[in-house]
Amino acid sequence: MIDPRLLRDDPDRVRAAQAKRRLSDDVVDRALEADSARRQAIADFESRRAEQKASGALVAKAQGEEKQSLLAQVKELAAGVKEAEAARIAAEAAWDEAMKAIPNIADDAAPAGLEDDYTVIEQVGTPREFDFEPRDHVELGQMLGAFDLERGAKVSGSRFYFLTGVGAQLQLALVNMAMDQARAAGFVQTAAPSLVRPRAMEGTGFLGQAADDVYRIEGEDLYLVGTSEVPMAAFHSDEILDAAQLPLRYAAFSPCFRKEAGSHGKDTRGIWRVHWFDKVEMFVYTTVEESYAEHQRLLAWEKEFLDKLELCYRVIDTAAGDLGLSASRKFDCEAWIPTRNGWGELTSTSNCTEFQARRLDIRTRGEHGTTPVATLNGTLTAVTRAIVAILETHQNEDGSVTVPQALRPYLGGLEVLKPIA
Structure with missing residues (x-):
């Protein structure tokens, strides 16, 4: 969540951030009202409890009728304290809910607007020009025996698949190349769980606006993650990290699951937009001050990986x-x-600056005391989409696919993927 002091001291900045996202600022007013009610409820509870303690001290010194009168008063005060405590708990829950409805404050440099209002930072390479009619990844995959969509749908339903033959080899090659790059850059390699408790999902913000895209295990207090960002953010929950050890960098492999609830039939062909895929995700804990430079480093590592795949790509803000x-x-x-x-x-x-760390209570202790850390995430490879890009970009007229140079050692030196029939 955002810093409560920011909401109290500069609510107009929070309203402006909502406007930048093209969202209503009603959540700001609700949070301010809830904060005021919460503080009043806390003050009322503490006042009543102090009065109860003072009366209790008098009982010990009183005698006879005075003592009986004081006992009756203490009993009445106890009921009032219990009632005030219930009100305080309810007010704090309402405040917490209102605060969690406010998104993180968008960076001043982020473009304002909606999905189509991005800005292009750079383009690397130029789109390949073909002297033949290129095939799409579905046709290429069938020719290469790289995946089986029909049996995937038969076994698991739409938007599922089997990776087979060179498709499975490509998956393992991409994961291993990503992990090798991450390790060389100083990341701790991790295999993360794909099932998490509600706090991990809520702490990373995935039970808010993205809740419809999340799979929940019925009868269990568990969710399937859509990215290993979720377990890695919760990895250090309720901990105080030594400032001297920051940044902490992890590269996590995990299967990922998404309902794709908002896609409305978009990209249903092939393995581009699917319900399950494997991914290698970078995750970093650092200070807020250092997070902006770290964000640029994560982008540079992503670009390095795409350069190894010899793809034409662009970077958008x-x-x-x-x-x-x-x-x-x-x-x-x-x-x-x-x-x-x-x-x-x-x-x-x-x-994500301090937003997730505040929810998950992850702090660092440095020269300025104990403060929330910043968390960042970045994808090294989402396997199925990388396979799509490789097949379509590096295809040949006969349906074969030239393997990018950097990927060949991870495929046993294989230079060309050839049709099986």
Whole structure:
């Protein structure tokens, strides 16, 4: 959540941030009212409790009728304290709910507006020009025996698939190359759980505006994650991190699950937009002051990986209204997908500043006392989309696919993926 002091001291800044996201500022007024009610309830409870304690001290010294009178008074005060405590708990719950409805404050540099209001920071490479009619990844995958969509749908339903043969090999190669790059950059490699408790999901902001896209395990107090950002953010929950050890950098592999509830039939063909995929995610804990430079470093590592895949891509600065609840600023790397004749997101990196750390109670102790840390995340590879981009970009007229140079060692030296029939 945002800093409560910011809400109290500069509510107009929070209102302006809501406007930048193209959201109503009603949540600001509700949070201010809830904060006022909460503080009044706390003051009332403490006043009543102090009166109860003072009366209790008098009882010990009193005798006879005076003592009986004081006992009756203490009993009445106890009932009042209990009532005030219930009111305080309710007021704090209402305040907490109101605060959690306010998204992170968008960075001043983030573009204002909605999904289409992004700005292009740079383009790397130029879209490939073909001297033949390029095939889409579905046709190429079938020719190569790289995945089986029909059996995926038969076994699990729409938007599921089997990766087979070179498709499965590509998956493992991409994950291993991403992990090797991360380790070389100083990241701690991690295999993260894909099932988390509600606090982890709520703490990262995924039970807010993104709740409809989350799978919940019926009968269990568990959720399937859509990104390993969730377990990695909760990894150090309720801890105080040594400032001298920051930044803490993790590269987490996990399966990811998404309902794709808001896609409304978009990109249903093939393995671009699916309900399950594997991903390697970078996650960083650092100070707020250092988070902005760290965000640029995460973007640079994402670009390094895409360069290894020899893709044409662009970097966009996501508009405030298209940021998730937790993000202050987000950069997306979008690859050129030939048969879409357009760009498709392969990776993204977000600076969530203190927002998630406040919810999950992750702090650092430094020269200025104990303060919340900043959290950042960035995708190294979302496997299925990377496979789509590789197949379509590096295809040959006969349906074979040239393997990017950097990926070949992870495929046993294989240079070309050839059709199986």
